[in-house]
Amino acid sequence: MSDTSPAPAAPVIEFLGVTKTFGDHTVYEDMDLQVRRGETLTIIGGSGQGKSVCLKMMIGLLQADGGQVKVDGNVVGEQGPEGLRTIRQRVAYVFQGGALFDSMTVLDNIGYALREHTDMGDEAIYDKARACVEMVGLPERVLQSLPASLSGGMRKRVALARSIAIEPEVILYDEPTTGLDPKNINRISAMIMKLQRELDVTSVVVTHDMPTARKVSDRIAMLYEKQFPFVGSAEEMWHSPKREVRDFIHGTLREAEARHGA
C-alpha cells in the first residue's frame, strides 16, 4: 500500500464553493473544506446543521447544488455509476445508527461490499469478515448473529467492521459515539485511532462531542452558519479568540456538565 501522491498535505477530499439546499432551506452556502491525506479531521457542529449532509456529499449520496466536491481530484457530481462505485470503494461510510441490514447476519453485512466489489468466494469472505470483527474487538461468533440481537455499542463496531472490509483509503464516521455510554465512547474513539494507525487511512469524524473531537483529531472543522469558519487543531480552537468559536466551546462544556451532573 505505498502512496504515490507527492505532498502529504494534498487534499483527498475537497469542497469548493459548495451550496446545498433542500427546498427553500439552505444547508450550505459557498462552503469550502479540505481533508488532507492521512489526517483525522473532525467536523463539529450542532444538531441539524448539515454534518451528515456534508459526509453524504463526499460519496455522492447527495449532490451539491452549486460548487464542486472533489475526491482525489475527481468531481463527484460528474461521475457516472462506475465512477461513483470507485469512489465508494475508496471512501467508506460508517452510518450514525450503524445502518446494518436487519435481515442479514453480521457475516452477510460485512461481506456485502466484498460481494459487490470483488469476486471473492464464500470462504475468502468469511476469513475477511472474521479478520474485520477481530480488528474491532468482537469475537468470531458474532458473525452468525443478526444485528437486532446485538447491543448498541456492538452494532457500531460491526458497522465499523463492515466499512473496513473493502480496505478503504478514507473512512467517514457519522456521530460514532452518539448515544453510547462513556465506556463505549472511549472504546470507539480508541478504535478510530487504532484503525487510523494500523490501516493508514484518512478519517473524517462527525460529532457534536468536544472531548471525542479533541481526543481523536489532528484538525477540527467547526460548522457554523452554513460554512466552516474555523479549521485547525484542538489547541488552536481552544485558544481561538473568534466569538463563534468561544460560544461553541462554552455551549458544549455546559452540555457536558449537564450530562455528568445527571
Next chain:
Amino acid sequence: MRRVIERFGAIVLSGLDWVGGLTSLALRSSAVGPRRPFGVDDIASQMVEQGVRSLPITSFMSLFIGMILAVQFGWALADFGATMALGDASSLALVRELVPTLIALTVGAKMAAGMAAELGSMKVTEQIDAVAALGADPIKKLVWPRLVAATLATPLLVAWGNIMALIGGMLIGDWVYAVPAGYFYETYVDELAPIDYIQSLVKGVIFGYLVGLIGCYQGFSTKFGTEAVGVSTMETVVATSICVIIADFYLTMIFL
C-alpha cells in the same frame, strides 16, 4: 374562492409531482433491472414473502366474493325462475372484474403497504444509503426484486382466486338454489372465452406492477423519523386503491 382554487392547485401540483416521481422510478428500474445479475434469489424470496404469504387471505376473500355474488344473482334470477342460469350469470363479473380488482384492492394494498413500511424504515435508518455506500444500486437491489415479484405474484393469486370464487359460487348454488355443482361448473366455464381469462390475468399483471411500484416509491420517498413511516404507509394504501381503480377503468374499456 381564491383560497379554494389555490388549495386545489396545490393538490393537483403535488399529485403531478407524485406521478412524475413514480414514472421516474419506473424508468430507472427498467433501466437497471433487466441486467445481469438478475437477482433471482431476491426475486424468489420476495415471491414467497408477497405471494405465498398472501394465499390464505386471497383464498378467503375470493371464496366469499363467489358466494356473495351467487347469493345476489340467485335472488334476482329466482324472480324469473331462472336460477339454473346462476353459473352463466356470475362467471363474467367474477373473472373479468371482481376477483382481480378486489384482490388488488386488498391483497395488493397489503403488499404495497408492507413494502412501503419495510423500505421506509430502511430509509429512515439510512440502510438505503448504506446499500449505495457499499457499492450497490438500491433500485436494482431493493426495488427491482419487489417489482418483479409483485408483477408475477398478483396474476398467480388472481388465477387462484378465480378458482376459489368458482367454488364459492358452486357451494351457494348447490346449498341455496339447488343448482347441482356439476351443472354450475359447466355453465360457468362455458360462458367464459379465452379473452376473459386473459383479461383477468392482464389485470393481475398490471395491478401487480402498480402495487410494487407504488409500494417501493412510497418507501423510498419516506421523510425523516419513524412517524414518517406510518404516514407513508397509510398514503400507500390510499394511492394504491386510487391507481388500481383508475387502471381498472382503462383496462376494462380497452378489453370491451
